[in-house]
Amino acid sequence: MxxxxxxxxxxxxxxxxxxxxxxxxxxxxxxxxxxxxxxxxxxxxxxxxxxxxxxxxxxxxxxxxxxxxxxxxxxxxxxxxxGVMPTHPQKRAEAQNLIADMHAGYSALRGDCPMNLRNAWDGFHPSAAVLQDLAQLDARLGAALAASDGPFLFGTPTLVDAFYAPVAIRIAGYGLPVGDLLRAYVNAILALPALQSWRAEGLAHDAEVAFYDKAPLHRLPFPNRI
Ligand SMILES: N[C@@H](CCC(=O)N[C@@H](CS)C(=O)NCC(=O)O)C(=O)O
The missing domain is CATH 3.40.30.10 (Glutaredoxin)
Incomplete structure (x- = not known):
């Protein structure tokens, strides 16, 4: 256990x-x-x-x-x-690459758009560095989604989706510009029962932390889909 x-x-x-x-x-x-x-x-x-x-x-x-x-x-x-990871050698290697990308990179997106499941924000303007992270996400996740036909990066949920769920939450919460494949992926992540119960527990028990307040941006309810 x-x-x-x-x-x-x-x-x-x-x-x-x-x-x-x-x-x-x-x-x-x-x-x-x-x-x-x-x-x-x-x-x-x-x-x-x-x-x-x-x-x-x-x-x-x-x-x-x-x-x-x-x-x-x-x-x-x-x-x-x-089935926690793909078994096909090339797909498995790409799954490992994507997890490594997330663990080591996307620092502009992570720094400028902290994960927040309580609120979304209207009027966020991504910096050039955040746009560069989004372009890499669109290219790399888009390629995986095109190859798998979705809804998750390798079809059914894998550990790679565990690593990218917070990115989907940032895209939804800050209204970040992404392509259609990534938008559909964000919606698949937001609909996961495990994520919904996690969010509900957080709303019920977490205290609001000022650091995550993006005022003067306008506060919106966190969306269920984008
Ligand atoms: N490399 C670590 C990073 C974990 C991490 O930074 N966790 C944050 C919470 S999201 C934390 O514990 N921050 C407390 C601190 O840095 O003192 C991992 O992937 O597990």
């Missing part, structure tokens, strides 16, 4: 990736909540066996996974039979 330490569901994009790495494949996991930047955060993460960030996953027999990427690797190793 797995335990997973996460930050606030409304805001913690890496926690969401960790959670979906279990939930998309119905792998049982018990969630423990931490408040990022709260007074006990560092202690909670250390007690759980992590480093300094969430998510952290643990098993009763002493396995500790202290990064979203190591969680994904572990799931790919242990649950291959659940």
């Amino acid at each position: 797995y335990r997973l330490l996460i930050g606030q569901r409304s805001y913690s994009s890496w926690s969401l990736r960790g959670y979906l790495s279990f939930a998309l494949f119905n792998i049982p996991v018990t969630i423990q909540d931490a408040v990022i930047y709260g007074p006990d955060f560092a202690e909670q993460v250390a007690e759980f066996g992590g480093g300094s960030t969430v998510p952290v996953a643990a098993t009763d027999d002493g396995v500790i996974l202290r990064d979203s990427l190591s969680i994904a690797w572990h799931i790919a190793d242990q649950y291959a039979h659940k």
